[in-house]
Amino acid sequence: MSRSSSVRDILDKAVAGTRLDDADALALLQSHDLAAIGAAAEAVSRQKHPESYRTYNIDRNINYTNVCTAVCDFCAFYRGPKSDEGYVLPREVLLQKIQETVDLGGNQILLQGGLHPQFKLDWYEEMLGDIKSRFPQVNVHGFSPPELHHFTKMNRLSITEVLTRLKAAGLGSIPGGGAEILNDRVRGEITRGKVMTDDWLGVMRAWHELGGVSSATMMFGHVETLAERVEHLRRLRELQDETGGFTAFICWTFQPEHTEMSELPKIGSFEYLKMLAVSRLYLDNIPNLQSSWVTQGLKIGQMALMFGANDMGSLMIEENVVAEAGTVHYLSLQQIRGSIEEHGFEPRQRDVFYNLVDQELEQKAITANADASARELVQVSL
Incomplete structure (x- = not known):
């Protein structure tokens, strides 16, 4: 059997609803038949989402601190604990950023920081309490698994205890940050002092068991092999089989500029679209895939809707981490x-749970953003 016919058989199997195995996914990633892979991914996406609309969200990335004890060679954002460039946002500044988000129709904030060496769990509980008392309607999509695992070490508590307390304080959902590639060889090569694969998955498992939902991510195109990318997808799919707690998957390409890995070549849109499409075909149990226009720009971000994505991601009122690495698409x-x-789809605003926002509120958000853009007050990034 020729490689082309083998790929065709794999794609036919996926479109027919048969689960792909790791060898299938690897064969697709090794293939250069992007058009066929993309067409199959779009077919599967339309099967999962036959509705006449595609979605987006309005939120804001708020990095409450950039101080971090981990050393990640791929990160241009973090600062060590002794750095003069480290910061912690004053509480009133944090709340003002949320107010600006609400004024523009946002229903969520993405709240993340570094692995700060000083703050105990009650500091984070107080922060969540301040947010929810002022903005009870805003979902806090907060604290990536590396942060949450760090909290267990700082407080000598189990991950279930940490999550239970944060949920009671107002944590609504967990972002999939810090996954990079879920393979310990890769993680050991590009980061030090940060959560490894099983513990990353363990944080998500514990959160799902508490009834919470989260997103899943992948940052690819650095030191990983194609087989290790497939392993990453498999680990996510296995956990989703177990818990059903992932609402969405987002993958993006590594941005090497201004990092300790700047010598690595930046991979292009061909590899991004292929990885996205293979993810749609392989992750048959994760309902939503987001476009990463943040790293790819408008045109490729839009093309993602033809390669398996059903969501354009967020209008980011603020983003710092990817921007620090030199990639800024507005x-x-x-x-x-x-x-x-x-x-050919109707655009609809959604929340983190992929529920559609009331159309009257959606229209208010459209008007507010148009007015703000006219005043040149909003810079949209990521």
């Missing part, structure tokens, strides 16, 4: 909605 709400419309 999209307005009008551009995001227009990208969806050009594919």
